[in-house]
Amino acid sequence: MVKKKARLVAVSYLNTKPLLYGLLRSSLSDRLQIDLAIPSECARRLASGEAEIGLVPVAVLPELDEYRIISDYCIGADGEVATVCIYGDVPLREMTHIYLDHHSRTSVMLARLLLEEYWEHHVTFLDAKDGYIDHINGTIGGLVIGDRTIGLDKRFRYVYDLGTAWKQHTGLPFVFAAWVTTNPDLSEEFIASFNTALREGLDHLPQLQLLLPSPAPDFDLTNYYTHHIDYRLDAGKRKALKRFLSYVTAGLPV
Incomplete structure (x- = not known):
């Protein structure tokens, strides 16, 4: 009898490649059905039950009836993240409207929070659609977020x-996405193997950087992976x- 594969969905951005590399190289690859999607779609699939494991934007967690964070690794940053930013032709203080990237509600909530509490600047938010940049x-x-x-x-x-603004506001790192399961029956053996596979993917960053093409001539993949993305879900990030x-959960204005 063929054992049913666990359905996994993960963020399709560059920052996820080292983690996926570890999973695909491990013995777990035969036990997983892996799909890639933008962050908001990853959250939707996990919440709807279309996936039972997901690398999902953390803002979805309060909406899940039952969940468990199953890894010591995440998509995080301890300061400048480089790929979650507000862009404009004028200083933030002069901005009257801001488009909110529809790819991830975590980044949207973070932007709203920082504008309200850190920058203390009121703007009108605009829903972003393809081409809004x-x-x-x-x-x-x-x-704008991601690649x-x-x-x-x-x-x-x-x-x-x-990432920089949150660090200056709170003194803390930030978690953009975490590995979450909604399946309470996922075994400890599976979770341990999953964690090991992710760690080994990160251990192979030097090799992976040779295999991946840079998305732009002046974009330094090594610098991005080692100085902007912080993959450890440590005590500071959990806090x-x-x-x-x-x-x-307090319900920021929408």
Whole structure:
């Protein structure tokens, strides 16, 4: 009898590649059905039951009836993250409207929180649709996340990194996405093997960086993986996650 594979969905961005590399190289690969999607779609699939394991934006966690974080690794940052930023032609204080990237509610909630509590600047939020980056101009700024941010620092005069702002606001690192399961029957053996596979993927970063093409001529993959993305879900990040989720559950204005 063929054992049913566990359905897994993960973020499709560059920052997930080292983790996926570890999973695909491990013996677990035969026990997983792996799909990739933008963060918001990963959250939807996990919440709907279409996936039982997901690397999902942490803002979805309060909406899950039952869940468990199953890994010591995440998509996080301890300061500048480089690929979650507000861009604009004018300083933030002069922005009257900001597009909110529809790819991840975690980044949207973080932007709202920082604008309210850290920058203390009121703007009108605009729902972003495909192509919205071309409409960032004048006093209209935009939150952009993931691989689409690469090169935008050359296009827009003002860039506000949300990882940096959160660190300055709280003194804490940040967790953008975590490995979560909604399956209470996932075995401890599976979880241990899963964690080992992720660690081994990160251990092979030097080799992976040779295999992956850089998305832009002046984009340094090594610098991105080692100085901007912090994959350890350590005590500081768990504290930050608890603090951020308290904002989410309090119901920031939408």
